Amino acid sequence: MTTVLGRPVDEQTRCVHYHSPLDVVAIRFRCCNEYYPCHLCHEEQAGHPAGPWPVSEQDAAAVLCGVCRSELAIREYLTADDCPRCGAGFNPGCRLHSRFYFEPASQPPEGRPTALPRLPADD
Template identity: 75%
Template sequence: MRRVLGRPVDEQTRCVHYRTPLDVIAIKFGCCQEYYPCHSCHEETAGHPAVQWPVEEYDAEAVLCGVCGHELSVREYLAVDGCPRCRARFNPGCALHAHLYFEPAPQD
């Protein structure tokens, strides 16, 4: 499993801020290429401001399933509600914070 920084509380990447049964992803921040459980963990411990993933880099692996360790591209993550490898469900509430991690895709 990849190293997850910040304030994780278990081996499935839950943290002190988000720790429901569905909070099982970590995000690789484009600014530092390090995985954190959430935007708050990055803000509290990274020592620099977060930078969103640009749309042009949506094919980069940037989301880690905390259940099986599978890495998803930004594009893949935004299109699913769970891990394509192990079928672990992801928290649908994470969509409320997507703008903190990913630059919004242009609307057609």
């Protein structure tokens, strides 16, 4: 079984910082090769700064589905709304802080915005 460090609150990798029904992934941090539920858990416990995975390493298995415990390649995770192995839904809000884990590509993966769309200004 893959060990997840940090401050998890259940067996599906939710933590004290992120614990909605969809917060079911852990990230293997490139800097230490350890899984943490989130960047805040890593910041609190790792004892060193985190660095994002470079775009050139997006085929690395660095995302753990907390439901089925499958390891996903970064590219696979960034283009999925749910686990391709078990169908568990992933939190769509996580893409707003993916920069803590993954170096941004010059183009976002198809169908996956890097930021929320802007609303038109009131005139």
